[in-house]
Structures are given as C-alpha cells and as structure tokens.
Amino acid sequence: MPKLSVIIPCYYNEANVPVTVKELIDNEVRFPTGVEFEYIFVDDGSGDQTLQALIAAHDQYPDRIRVIKLAGNVGSYNAIVAGIAHATGDCLSVITADMQDPPELMVQMYDYWQKGFKLVIGNRQDREETGFSKWFAQAFHWLMKRLALSNIPDGGFDFVFFDRQVADEVTKMHERNSNVFYLMIWLGFAYVNIPYVRRKRQIGTSRWTISKKIKLLIDSLLSFSFFPIRAISVTGLGLGVIALIYGIYIIGLKILDPQGPQGWTTLMVVVLFISAFQMVALGIIGEYVWRSMDAARSRPLYVVSEIYGFTKSKS
Known part of the structure; x- marks a missing residue:
C-alpha cells in the first residue's frame, strides 16, 4: 500500500x-x-x-x-x-x-x-x-x-x-x-x-x-501574469494618442487665435497625470526587476x- x-x-x-x-x-x-x-x-x-x-x-x-x-x-x-x-x-x-x-x-x-x-x-x-x-x-x-x-x-x-x-x-x-x-x-x-x-x-x-x-x-x-506590464504598454500607447491629438489641437488653436488663453491649468493637469503614470509604471517595473535580482542571488x-x-x- x-x-x-x-x-x-x-x-x-x-x-x-x-x-x-x-x-x-x-x-x-x-x-x-x-x-x-x-x-x-x-x-x-x-x-x-x-x-x-x-x-x-x-x-x-x-x-x-x-x-x-x-x-x-x-x-x-x-x-x-x-x-x-x-x-x-x-x-x-x-x-x-x-x-x-x-x-x-x-x-x-x-x-x-x-x-x-x-x-x-x-x-x-x-x-x-x-x-x-x-x-x-x-x-x-x-x-x-x-x-x-x-x-x-x-x-x-x-x-x-x-x-x-x-x-x-x-x-x-x-x-x-x-x-x-x-x-x-x-x-x-x-x-x-x-x-x-x-x-x-x-x-x-x-x-x-x-x-x-x-x-x-x-x-x-x-x-x-503579464497583465501589469501589458497594462503599462497599452496605457502608454493610449496616452500617446491623446497627447498627439491634444498637441494638434493646441497648434491649431494657436494658428487660429494667436492671442488666445495660454492654458496653464490644462498643461499642469496633463503634466501631473503623466508624471503619476510614470511613477506607477516605474514601480511595477521595479517589482519585476527586484524579483529578477532576488532570483539571481540564488539564496x-x-x-x-x-x-x-x-x-x-x-x-
């Protein structure tokens, strides 16, 4: 038995x-x-x-x-x-x-x-x-x-x-x-x-x-799961598309109305949002890097x- x-x-x-x-x-x-x-x-x-x-x-x-x-x-x-x-x-x-x-x-x-x-x-x-x-x-x-x-x-x-x-x-x-x-x-x-x-x-x-x-x-x-890394890529791509569209909009606005408002508030919101995303992305990548280093030590x-x-x- x-x-x-x-x-x-x-x-x-x-x-x-x-x-x-x-x-x-x-x-x-x-x-x-x-x-x-x-x-x-x-x-x-x-x-x-x-x-x-x-x-x-x-x-x-x-x-x-x-x-x-x-x-x-x-x-x-x-x-x-x-x-x-x-x-x-x-x-x-x-x-x-x-x-x-x-x-x-x-x-x-x-x-x-x-x-x-x-x-x-x-x-x-x-x-x-x-x-x-x-x-x-x-x-x-x-x-x-x-x-x-x-x-x-x-x-x-x-x-x-x-x-x-x-x-x-x-x-x-x-x-x-x-x-x-x-x-x-x-x-x-x-x-x-x-x-x-x-x-x-x-x-x-x-x-x-x-x-x-x-x-x-x-x-x-x-x-x-590869979801965290994939989520960073997809979000980054989405933000890139939004940034491109917004950039075209700003250029067009400047051409049509050179004396228009400068958009300080909007600019700061965009910068803060992108910065927050970058910090989160670095944190996730850092988790993967730390685990790779921990495995490489072979303790x-x-x-x-x-x-x-x-x-x-x-x-």
Whole structure:
C-alpha cells in the first residue's frame, strides 16, 4: 500500500497542535487498511511554544510525526516547499494547522489519486468567515482567475492532494516570491476539484496580516501574469494618442487665435497625470526587476535549524 505524507505549516499554532494532531490521527481509520502515514509539521520560525508542542506530538507518535524547525520565518509557502522536499510519501497533501479545512476530505482525494489523477484540489466553495478576510479572498481569486490562470477553480484553494511527480517538479523549480499552489496548476496536470465550505477558525487568531495578503496578491500576479506590464504598454500607447491629438489641437488653436488663453491649468493637469503614470509604471517595473535580482542571488528558500523524526536530513 502507498505512503501518504501530509505537510502542515505552523506559525504561532501552539494551541492548535494537540487538536490538529488528534484530528489527523483519528482520520486515518477512514482510509483503506494498509495505507502508511507520515505527518510533516514545519515550524516557520514561530515565537511561541509551537516547537515544544510539536516535539511533544512527535514523542507521542514517533513513527508518524516528523518536525522541521526553520531558522527563521520565511512564509507559509516556503515552509510548505521545505515540507515537500523532506516528504517520503508516494502521494502528498497540504493542510493548514488550524483545521479550517476538513481532513476527512483527504479520503476522497486519495480515491481520486488512486484513479490516476496527479492533482486533487479542495477548493473553498464558501467560507464560514465573514468581513474583510472573506471579501479579500474572493477578490484575490477573482483577479487571479481573470488576469493570470484562467483554469484555477473559483473560490481559491490551499488544501491539495498530489502525486510524487508533482512534488518533485515543484521542488525542482525553486520558485521565489510565488504561489506554490498555483505552481501546481501551472504544471498542466489534469486535476479534480472538490468544493467544500471552509470552517471558521476556532483556536487562536490568524497571523495572515493584510500586508502579507497584499504581498501574496502582488507576487501571484507578477509570477503568473503579464497583465501589469501589458497594462503599462497599452496605457502608454493610449496616452500617446491623446497627447498627439491634444498637441494638434493646441497648434491649431494657436494658428487660429494667436492671442488666445495660454492654458496653464490644462498643461499642469496633463503634466501631473503623466508624471503619476510614470511613477506607477516605474514601480511595477521595479517589482519585476527586484524579483529578477532576488532570483539571481540564488539564496535558499529556507534554512533548516532542527529536525525531529528523520533518519537522514535533506538540504
């Protein structure tokens, strides 16, 4: 029977760990007899007692639970890549540590993988959450679907089940400032989409701040879409046409009425508008340049500080 590796990124999840471990272990009985399990918890530089809680879980289930302690906080997506790189399973899954995604859905995902699908996505058909978080998530995935990857499911996703081949391809790419889940879609494998309602978080508060959400939106758009650069070109061309027409108008006005008004206000509005556009354009180009420079440095996506439960560490 195959081995399933479940990757769980953790960041300030001290109180979640015991509940998460219990739910994952209890979920094993829903799988066919003989499936081997490996749970890889990745502590993404938490400043609380998350690591101690993970070590206690490892001591309780030493044959199943592996713990990776990263030297610093590198973001959940890089933490997921670290978990994938250390996983030894024939198939893998990624689930959040706060148990907002139902682990029992993994059984259905496993069945699809057994049928030959290399990627199975659990996408959020709806959320029990309300307010800004829900609105931002909906807007984020709406933009990505229309400006970047048209084949992603509606509602977004971060609960996936995938084959070893997908895992190997993702780790080989060493993508920086990107979205690991969208990379799996970008690979081009046919996938199955399973809609579900995401639960409301019951323990603790999310560390997914507005600044992190905005960075993820920018990273995802720049990684998978040429729209920002194309928008600059199209807008620049449009402004050039308007400037040409306005220039002809000014020349004609001067010829017909040499003593006419000088148009100081209009001139200042045009200059300020063009200057603002140039600054925005330079900012977008600067984002691309910075990402190119960051990739050229070839710094590691993460640095492993400590590992528990692995017989051999991986770099």
